[in-house]
């Protein structure tokens with residue numbers, strides 16, 4: 212039986228906190244929004260009203276939001292049904308806040324922590340049993356209003372009704388696509404997405420040595436495999452090399468022993484040099500690409516050529532028919548090898564992570580569609596490629612057979628979904644109904 216959420220306390224009014232507060236206020240919930248100072252809280256309200264995009268569609272609903280400070284107003288969480296922590300990504304800061312808030316909140320309230328990478332168990336270790344039962348991770352994506360994905364992660368002691376309450380409220384009221392993840396490093400979306408990006412940079416370095424251009428790399432890692440047009444380098448420009456470096460370092464510490472991602476947590480040489488000189492991406496005026504303003508007011512796109520170490524005009528790439536479809540992964544040329552190693556490698560990685568990061572293929576596919584805007588999730592893409600062809604290529608390469616491909620092979624079936632996508636293949640080798648979105 213899920214609990215009612217009529218009032219929300221959002222603690223930390225930065226990028227994520229202001230987004231969550233705006234969304235809840237839009238849905239007519241009373242929101243208490245606290246930060247380290249009144250100035251910071253007021254800045255957040257300004258972002259909620261005037262940000263790009265504003266978090267509130269209906270400015271009058273800002274009256275649902277009460278501002279305050281963590282120092283003076285924390286006791287007001289006693290009235291709130293959901294206490295949603297969204298302070299900086301620092302385990303000690305989060306733990307100190309939970310220690311202060313636990314005695315102040317009412318029985319029956321639910322609690323969540325927004326973290327991109329800190330395991331929930333590290334945040335709740337040694338905390339009172341009531342908190343450990345009532346808390347989950349809510350991993351919203353940025354911008355909160357725009358991104359559909361919300362990963363909910365329970366701890367070992369979390370009671371199921373807390374998960375149900377937040378999944379139901381965030382799904383129905385906040386319009387999020389809820390994915391159920393486990394308390395493992397980077398959860399689902401970022402675990403697979405970051406593997407794709409970090410391994411992609413290394414495989415791309417080889418592809419550039421084989422004569423491909425950076426624009427070809429991005430063309431291959433976008434439309435042909437159903438990924439957004441930013442491709443590989445373009446997406447990392449958007450995220451920032453500094454953020455990717457932070458993610459890589461976190462993975463290096465927290466990936467389980469034997470994880471194949473451990474070999475790819477550091478940048479290739481050229482990207483490391485970019486990071487060191489502050490060439491971080493769009494936020495620093497340019498990374499792999501930049502826009503140059505010309506004298507006549509028009510703009511020109513330039514590429515930082517990793518092979519020459521110099522800026523040049525960006526190329527327009529037209530892929531041929533073979534490489535324009537997912538089948539390009541099987542092509543015996545530099546393009547095919549790069550696509551196979553990067554995309555095929557990521558699909559294999561995802562297929563090996565069940566049940567470690569998710570109980571089933573459905574949550575993985577949804578995480579990648581809703582959080583990374585992939586047209587198809589990894590298992591849907593495997594179905595489009597033909598899992599038997601992928602298995603054959605993995606066998607021919609003498610590589611380890613990923614768990615879910617092994618399950619499929621042993622079950623003697625040839626797709627992860629059947630009956631128009633209404634049933635999925637479970638780890639038990641049986642088909643099960645796909646739960647409603």
Ligand SMILES: NC(=O)c1ccc[n+]([C@@H]2O[C@H](COP(=O)([O-])OP(=O)(O)OC[C@H]3O[C@@H](n4cnc5c(N)ncnc54)[C@H](O)[C@@H]3O)[C@@H](O)[C@H]2O)c1
Nearest residue numbers: 223224225226227228297298299300304325326327351353
């Ligand atoms: N930004 C993202 O893309 C994103 C995505 C998913 C999850 N997250 C996670 O959400 C959380 C919040 O991220 P964000 O991007 O909103 O960060 P942010 O830096 O924009 O906001 C953090 C807020 O915490 C406040 N703060 C700073 N020091 C504090 C302290 N000692 N005690 C209490 N509050 C303090 C700051 O004033 C700030 O308003 C982090 O754990 C982050 O990893 C962020």
